[in-house]
Amino acid sequence: MQSEKTILCIGAGYVGGPTMAVIADKCPDYKVIVADINPKRIEAWKTDDLPIYEPGLLDVVKRARGRNLFFTTDVFSAIEEAAIIFVSVNTPTKTFGSGAGRASDLQYWEKTARDIIEHSKDNKIVVEKSTLPVRTAEAMSRILRSNDKGLKFEVLSNPEFLAEGTAIADLDNPDRVLVGAMQTETGMAALQKVVEIYARWVPKEKIITTNVWSSELTKLVSNAMLAQRISSVNSISAFCEKTDANIREVSKAVSMDSRIGSKFLNASVGFGGSCFKKDILNLVYLCEHYNLPEVAQYWEQVVKMNEYQERRFAKRVVENMFNTVAGKKIAVFGFAFKADTGDTRESPAIYVTELLAEEKANIAIYDPKAIENAKEDLAHLTSATIEYCNDPYQAAEGAHAILILTEWKEFKEYDYKKIYSKMNKPAFIFDGRNILNTKELYELGFNVFSIGQTPLTHL
Ligand code: UDX
Ligand code: ADP
Numbered sequence: 152m153q154s155e156k157t158i159l160c161i162g163a164g165y166v167g168g169p170t171m172a173v174i175a176d177k178c179p180d181y182k183v184i185v186a187d188i189n190p191k192r193i194e195a196w197k198t199d200d201l202p203i204y205e206p207g208l209l210d211v212v213k214r215a216r217g218r219n220l221f222f223t224t225d226v227f228s229a230i231e232e233a234a235i236i237f238v239s240v241n242t243p244t245k246t247f248g249s250g251a252g253r254a255s256d257l258q259y260w261e262k263t264a265r266d267i268i269e270h271s272k273d274n275k276i277v278v279e280k281s282t283l284p285v286r287t288a289e290a291m292s293r294i295l296r297s298n299d300k301g302l303k304f305e306v307l308s309n310p311e312f313l314a315e316g317t318a319i320a321d322l323d324n325p326d327r328v329l330v331g332a333m334q335t336e337t338g339m340a341a342l343q344k345v346v347e348i349y350a351r352w353v354p355k356e357k358i359i360t361t362n363v364w365s366s367e368l369t370k371l372v373s374n375a376m377l378a379q380r381i382s383s384v385n386s387i388s389a390f391c392e393k394t395d396a397n398i399r400e401v402s403k404a405v406s407m408d409s410r411i412g413s414k415f416l417n418a419s420v421g422f423g424g425s426c427f428k429k430d431i432l433n434l435v436y437l438c439e440h441y442n443l444p445e446v447a448q449y450w451e452q453v454v455k456m457n458e459y460q461e462r463r464f465a466k467r468v469v470e471n472m473f474n475t476v477a478g479k480k481i482a483v484f485g486f487a488f489k490a491d492t493g494d495t496r497e498s499p500a501i502y503v504t505e506l507l508a509e510e511k512a513n514i515a516i517y518d519p520k521a522i523e524n525a526k527e528d529l530a531h532l533t534s535a536t537i538e539y540c541n542d543p544y545q546a547a548e549g550a551h552a553i554l555i556l557t558e559w560k561e562f563k564e565y566d567y568k569k570i571y572s573k574m575n576k577p578a579f580i581f582d583g584r585n586i587l588n589t590k591e592l593y594e595l596g597f598n599v600f601s602i603g604q605t606p607l608t609h610l
Pocket of ligand 1: 311312313314315316374415417418419420421422424425427488489490
């Protein structure tokens with residue numbers, strides 16, 4: 152039987168899991184069910200070894216699990232019971248057919264909509280949390296309206312802005328919560344019910360309500376603009392490497408203009424993650440669809456610049472190691488797409504490793520949280536020599552070069568004197584995140600290459 156105080160989230164991934172854990176924690180009078188078709192994932196959510204690594208998440212889960220937070224593979228019973236259903240299933244970029252490589256693959260979303268129709272006995276509010284192209288809510292409404300049971304489904308958009316690695320802090324104290332609804336009486340009533348949940352801990356002035364289209368578009372634009380800042384600074388890092396300008400100095404001085412601000416201006420080997428590229432390509436696809444080719448090209452360039460940056464980094468490694476890495480051991484420090492997560496989706500480390508494997512390097516990878524994902528990502532490189540290490544010192548032993556590909560804090564704290572003594576000489580460090588003390592490493596004997604800075608070499 153349906154209960155007004157039961158919330159369901161379909162999809163127990165990086166978004167659904169943490170978001171629902173925080174809602175359950177903050178709203179003990181609601182029953183929160185998280186359902187997923189992947190039994191391995193659901194079992195892991197029931198243990199202390201959660202399926203995703205996120206600082207602070209286990210504490211939140213432990214406070215609510217078994218009390219008002221439940222994990223299940225029984226999606227259908229949970230649909231029947233919940234009055235509000237958040238949908239947080241995956242929406243990868245299409246790999247086939249019309250819009251391949253750009254548009255979102257909505258098959259999981261549509262399947263979910265059909266499951267909701269089939270297993271509902273009462274009217275429900277359906278909230279889209281996955282990143283979806285603009286106007287999807289309308290398409291979903293149409294599917295849900297097509298039910299022949301006389302049921303009414305109100306579709307809302309409530310995009311998630313959490314970043315991995317800081318998900319709990321982002322959910323606890325969001326910059327804003329955005330809820331979009333159809334501008335109808337029933338739409339506004341449904342919107343109020345979702346706003347009430349967030350209002351338990353988010354100040355009212357930070358809860359923004361809009362129409363559905365604005366809400367959906369805001370998610371794409373926020374990610375596009377964040378990624379654009381990184382591509383902008385990365386493009387200038389290429390310029391710096393040709394001159395004596397230093398990207399860290401330029402970026403710091405630029406960021407002190409309060410109109411520009413300091414966030415998302417760190418030059419890097421490139422941005423990764425499941426959202427940036429996918430959302431921009433979605434925006435590009437939509438612009439093309441609405442016959443706005445100039446706008447589409449403008450945003451597509453952000454993705455192209457990122458690919459250029461990844462390629463440039465890998466080429467710089469090969470060129471500076473005397474144009475060959477064949478048979479040389481290369482230690483890769485960091486495989487996650489950013490620090491404090493085990494997630495490797497779209498990680499620049501994947502591309503860089505593939506290129507080095509093509510060049511026949513022997514690769515040794517160390518990452519504190521992402522080794523299992525790295526193994527899956529690189530499983531297709533069957534003829535490459537790749538070693539997965541539990542210890543960075545072991546990865547670097549006998550290596551000709553170390554590549555820093557994730558900004559894990561621990562990489563700054565290693566004993567590089569000890570590491571240097573066990574490496575092949577000349578020893579190289581390519582810091583793809585600009586986190587190391589280049590001068591100190593140079594003085595230890597390393598040849599140091601950072602992004603957008605003059606190399607420090609003994610050669
Ligand atoms: C992003 C958005 O920040 C978040 O609001 C949205 O909900 C999901 O997408 P996420 O992908 O988890 O979050 O990580 P984010 O911190 O944005 O970093 C994305 C990538 O950009 C990472 O690879 C990161 O290392 C890189 N990055 C970030 C830089 O290269 N330089 C920077 O200055 C900042
Ligand atoms: P995100 O980063 O957006 O959270 P994830 O890939 O981490 O994406 O999570 C999406 C989850 O949705 C996966 O665990 C997947 O098994 C689940 N999923 C996909 N389709 C369905 C479905 N029809 N019913 C239930 N869960 C689904």
